[in-house]
Amino acid sequence: MIRIAIADDHQSLVDGIQLHLKKETDIEFVGTANDGETLLQFVRDQNPNIVITDIRMPKLDGIQATKKIKKEFPQTKILVFTMFDQEDAVKQMLKAGADGYILKNATLEDLLTAVRSINDGSSYFDEQISIPNIEEEPMANRDQLLTRRQYQILQLIAQGKTSLEIADELYIGVYTVDTHRKNMARILGLKGKGELLRYALERKYDF
Template sequence: MITLIMAEDHQMLIDGVTSFFEFDEEIKIIGSVNNGEDLVKLVALKQPKVVITDIRMPKMDGIEATKRIKKQFPHVHVLTMTMFDQPEAIKQMLQAGAIGYILKNSGIKMLSKAILTVSKGEKFFDPNVAFNFLNDFIDDTITIGKSEKVVLSNREKEILLLIAEGKTSQEISENLFLAKSTIDTHRKNMIRKLELSSGSELVKYAIDMKYQF
């Protein structure tokens, strides 16, 4: 059994992942926290096999938390799950001691594969991050996830940008000269495509991805 602790400042994402693995026979979530300080404390208390952590968190970010965890408990394997695909962010997490790095929009199947891989002490990388700077970290144990990148239509991207600006479905419908029911349908389709759990998760995703389209 792979014991797992998850650190993420959005509780809804934790709840979604926890729900998915609730009856999994290989992976068991034994704790979750919303900031880096509590992550270090909980790891010290429970010493899981794998830690999933975001980078940006309150009190202590994932980079510093990973450094402290790996210094005290080198046998604990750290998997980064974040929206940040910038080279510097990836480098800092790997230098801190993480051996896995996936993006939040990669899907639950890739997350499962990443957990299983890093639990064996092997490296796992999302295929949608740049690898031209990772030569120092790549070796025979590396696994590159199979790309399951979600492709949104131009209309969906347009709606997502308006969602990121805080507009309601009614406001978006008026802006795009479409029926409100059409906007609601697009919202539901994006939640399904992106494997999100709710409308509020879609809003968070829209804000995080606002400048990446």
């Protein structure tokens, strides 16, 4: 069962999402919040699997709330659900530890897909957004944009392991590993099949 909490300062939006997703047999809503402070306390009390949060919220915005949640509960997945498609907003949320990013003009079916993707260990990014261009940043800074699972996979790639070997070691599916590889290449601004391997090998002694 995927236990979900939603945070947004527009209650009507929260109600709409809840009404749509509660029909799914594998999803349970454990609560809602209209500001970041309430969300943080709710996560402490209820320990949901996934938090769906906006960026702009009163008291504590989504970026700061995500940082605090990830620090206290690193296993909790964060899905950003917002109207902000600016590169800087995406970058800040990735650095805060978000596992997915989807825009509010996406369909509810897309939102459901995003929820299930990050619950399965993959990251999810709306096709309408641009992943920040970080090619000019030092390699160590680029790694901060990866999720904890992606960083683990990057380390194993640096050891020369195949997707199948990585899947066996982390107890996840090969498809999930390959999805992570694609998302990591996109996040890191890498192009071509061999670029991720080369990047991992260059970082090998920094892990």
